[in-house]
Amino acid sequence: MTRAPMRDFLVGCFVLAGLAAVAYLSFQVGGLS
């Protein structure tokens, strides 16, 4: 499979958004400190 910069960028954004959502739920909503 060849490199596709745009696709890789979108996947990176997706992973970051997912991790940000996990962090928000854990720290802001779940009260993890």
Added chain:
Amino acid sequence: VTAVVQDLGWLAVRFVVDLGRLATFGMQIVRAAFLPPLRIRLFVGELFKLGVLSLVIISVCGLAVGMVLSLQGYNTLVRFGAEQSLGAVVGLSLVRELGPVLTALLATGRAGSATTAEIGTMVATEQLDALRMMSVDPVDLVVTPRAVAMLSVMPLLSALFIVCGLFGGYLVGVGLMGVDPGAYMSSLRSAVDFRDDIVGSFLKAVVFGALVGLIATYRGFTAVPTSAGVGSATTSTVVVASVTILIFDYFITALWGV
């Protein structure tokens, strides 16, 4: 009567044999996932197809579910004068049940069916046989990146679904129904616990991701190599995965209390 009993026995035997094949297939995937070569580029490609392309449907559905949950919850709570607890109702419903379950069902329809159709078409057009002729293991090259990607994207999609749902619930509860924003967020934070609720929610999402990935790839891999066979395998993936998700959801909740 004998024929009916025979049919029943045949169904039971076929079910057990199918379960055994599924378990063997799952072990092959686990082995291929940890042994080199690691197919990182293929894995990233599957993350794009299963994760990024499912993002819109997950976000829109999460928002809609949060909004309707808030509307229904408010109308029920206001009868008891407990509308300030709306954040807790929306948060707990989304985090503990609706987030992981609806995400898994949506991902099954959007990504699981596509995975089965893709692998089934490879079977029908003898692409997997061509790989075997070149001594390339199709489970390693075709199946494992898809199954592992499904397992990886499910917790992320579930988290995004829940966040969108909480936002939708906030919009309706605070913006439309006039609940105090501080009371909404305060009841949400005091009701949702990290260890009991958030960890359990992600545990469910991981289990559902593994189930959908395994069922979707297995159904595609064992599809009858005709166009009708691929269609039948795709339908079967959606039905079997959806029922399995709901049954596993019950047992996870009953056994582990999450």
